[in-house]
Amino acid sequence: MNDAPDLSGLIKAYDVRGIVGDNLTHEVATAIGAAFADAVVLPDGESQVVIGHDMRDSGPGLAQAIAAGLNARGVDVVSIGLCSTDGLYHASGVLDLPGVMVTASHNPAAYNGMKMCRSRARAVGENSGLGEVRSLASRYLADGVPQADAVGAFSERDTVGDYASFLRSLVPLENVRPLKVVVDAANAMGGYTVPAVLGNAAGLEALPLEIVPLYFELDGTFPNHEANPLDPANLVDLQAAVREHGADIGLAFDGDADRCFAVDERGEVVPASAITALVGLRETAREREAGRQATVIHNLISSRAVPEQLEAAGAIPARSRVGHSFIKAQMAELNAVFGGEHSAHFYFRDFFYADSGMLAAMHVLAALGAQDKPLSELLAIHDPYTASGEINSTVADAAAATQRVRETFAGDGVAVDEMDGLTLSHWDSEPRWWANVRASNTEPLLRLNVEAADPEVMERQRDALLAVIREA
Template sequence: MTKMETGRQAPPEIKRAGRLLAVLLILLAGWFGWSGAQQWRADAREQQLADARDQVVAATAAAVAAQERALAQRLQDPQVQAALEQGDPDTAALVLRGAWPDVEEVLFWRADLAPAYADAGEFGYARLALLERALSTDAAVAAVVRDGQDIRLGVAAPARMSGAAAVAYARLPLRTLTATLDQVAVPEGSYLALRQGNYNVSERGAGALSGSADALSREVGKSGLRTAAAVPDAGSAPFQLGAMGCLVLAGVLAVLALLALVVASGWMPRPGRAREAAAGEPQPTFGQTLEREAADAPAPVAAARPARTEPEPLPDVALDPGIFRAYDIRGVVGTQLTAQVAARIGQAIGSVMAEQGLTDIVVGRDGRLSGPDLVGGLIEGLRKAGRNVIDVGMVPTPVVYFAAYHLRAGSGVAVTGSHNPPDYNGFKIVVGGETLSGDAITGLYARIAEGRLHEAAPGSLLQQDVADDYIQRIADDVQLERPLKVVADAGNGVAGDIAPRLLEAIGAEVVPLYCEIDGTFPNHHPDPSEPANLEDLIQTVKQFDADLGLAFDGDGDRLGVVTRDGKVIFPDRLLMLFAADVLQRNPGAMVIYDVKCTGKLSDYILRNGGSPLMWKTGHSLIKSKMRETEAELAGEMSGHFFFKERWYGFDDGLYSAARLLEILAGRMETPSEVLDELPDGVSTPEIKVAVDGSPHEIVGRFAAAAQEEDSPFAGARLTTIDGLRADWSDGWGLLRASNTTPVLVLRFEADNEAALVRIRDLYREQLRGLLPDDAPLEL
């Protein structure tokens, strides 16, 4: 049989189409095959890591339980019991250690833990919280603690000594917990760690994945430990087909490619009844088609890049040293702050970065009318110092902080006046992950005044939107167990754009109030610490029968809350709720609060197994103290909340709102009922008294007089870390100087109204003598 009897030569255009189709099918088959193989390997690696993680979880839980059991059982030894009954803890410890070869030290304390509380910082807050937990649960408990200069496994259990309640403590090496993690096989390129809170007890593998490791974490029983795990992001298979789907599709495409090659070879089966196709005009080959398309295509446009020409010298400017405050830069626009001043500040920040070897920085601004000009000057100065700038546009301050982490810049500047009047603006600065404050802020002024400014080839400038990434990051972690209806009042501040979108993304029904960004703040001032600014929110919550009202300040880093009943929930009470939630997962963790917070907060944190610490007011000062103490949570009476657990440790009113709704949605009670259960007393909001002179000088004189022997404050416990706080048995009062505006800030709290009046009158009387006779003083 001849060839002409079984088939015929395909026309040229069919051959060309067959070749083109074959090439496309081969490319697609190769892509799907490669994707399937990659996904297969990624799935296998993740499964291997999950198996290793679960092995570590089981072994660690068993190790913790074994050590808790060991201490409880050894305390029942007759010799140990006899020694304790005779009030001889040293002999009891010696006997107990002799029967327990792994233990490094055994100690006993009476239940009041007086030696520990005498110097809690030196004793160790985590170790103190462990002992308190053993006493409160009346059971043996274990945790990773700082013991002196070392990190160890601590085990504590209740005991009896000389007939009185006591607690026993045993210190063991960390290998007791980490033996399995140290030996388990960790897949190449992945990460596995044993964590307590944000502290890595031990870790293996690719440390660069540490930040995303909680996505695959598993709790180790109720020990407060967890095993965190992460694999490199391998993406997902095309069209969500999975590994097997990609491989099957690759095979099908390969078969189709072979058929197309048969057609391209020129042979076609002779059709029984089909008519011959008319010969068409000669068509270009595949190669000719590519050449023609390349010739016809428009010339590529290069991405816009900043000019690398030498910048013009910045003009001399007059700097007011008063704008360089304790924890940010803040001043009046047009007199103290201009675009030229901003450029100098930018060059000074860039000079600090250059000395630390940092190149990239994020810049954003709030909705104030002066923002664009000041950002322009700031960027000019940063680039003059050779820094690469990523401009994220008009966003809340916490989004700038987030972008510094998300874009791996490590540094950021938010141009914001926060809650100050519309004619104010300023700069909140982070360099290398550290918020500048105190001497670092005044050091910028000194650097500018002395001309110690770095110059280099201009850095690059890139605009990038991160708002959606910010919302997605939070929504991936926080979702409400049941929907809540909330009113979000942005006070026409910059949070108005993102807050409703974020709250809806986590599952809330949102009624927006004053969410149109307007730098003149036409409706009310964006300061939720002032009860008068919450009146419209209270009425709107009642009007829409909402579960809760949320208020944000001008740049979105502070949160205010009102209930359906119209009650204002002060931030120090909110901090109680946050602390109880965080301490459930991080027993013994430190919680920091500022001097303006309720006196009931310390006891509440202790009763929930935490370690309270009072500190100075100021967002940068709090963040610095958090880094120093490794605290998991902090808060200020002004409405700043700092979550290190599950977040980055910066103050974020939007994220705090999400965490609040998460807690409330998980309770059976209504939000109002949950918030009403928090300990409360008779208290005032922040009281602000404007002064003409230096508020710090007035507070200094007030504190000095209060510490004299014949002072009316003689019977109170005085705290002077930030102003003067005087605590009596039935209440307390505070006077401090604001670091943002020329005002005195006061607050009072007491067990009853009579005590509150007495303390307020005392402060009023003492302060009156330090102010001009005609100065208003309404406390």
């Protein structure tokens, strides 16, 4: 056996991310395709895989290389070509096939990668097959991909129309009041899916929506700004356009369009927790009308308003660790109707427990269009507290910094838990605040989130915590 290359920097805990032509080549992609076949597809008793790719120039070639690896192991490939990540999840769900999405999501232009799933969009992560994929791909790069007795077949299928129809069946928008909607696609997959779902590019009935497009031309070099709406700098154009056009709402999608951020009519960014509360309450009402109990998942750094409002509406709120693999697993385990994260990933039971930025956007449009208030007023009730947002601090020793935080702030009515990092809570008495510190898995960073019922309390706790975290 030849020396096997180390792929730990490429095949990470949840997906594959690398620099094209450097650690991510066609040879590597073929080895990963073959490894996915042997570690996940064939052991699951599957014989076909659906593959899609985003708008990056390297996407079609990498998709073909992955298909070659799968075919070599006797697995048939169904290519759906250009699609968003939730478009791939839809295909995996309705076709009941495992899938590979070729995307680097919001990463810069030099990157590409892969997201893998089992049939019906079930996540593949470090502990659910991706570790085995990494090991096998490394071996196949060293010794060559073994050839099956019968090579798999390759076929193509167009699913974007079915995807659009499926989403519209979940959230009807035909009867909303007329809305002007600015959409910033960042030259990424939203420029492909928005016209299909919210317009009539897929041949569906026109909706009472006036779409004002920003950067809909597909261009994986991202000539206008990065496709990462989590960075406030990438929302500036959308905010300005909403004000300029007098729009009712602005929407921003990330590179593979599985996340969606909203901007209200004033150009103010809507917190993802407010969207979680809004959609969670809509889904709770629908479940209760059908005579079913509703469980809604929120990650542990979502606003406290989320579980408070869900519980008041009769739902069972369930707290989760940060990260899509944890939420997806908990969604399936609890049969939760909906789940939301602070990073604007929103998950739906009726979408195979997978995340869909488009479906979340449609829920917001439906709620906005069903009444006459502007978005800022509609969402005000869901955003009653003051949050710091996620603040990253470079630290030499994350464990030591976390211990300093514990020693300084625990006690005196402060509850402590360690579900994900360290959470401190003084929410049951005045002054009400909570904070979470979590170490990054990949960088020497400690991430801080603080929320309080009062802005001055939030600022005071935030500054005190940062002073302890950043002690030399």
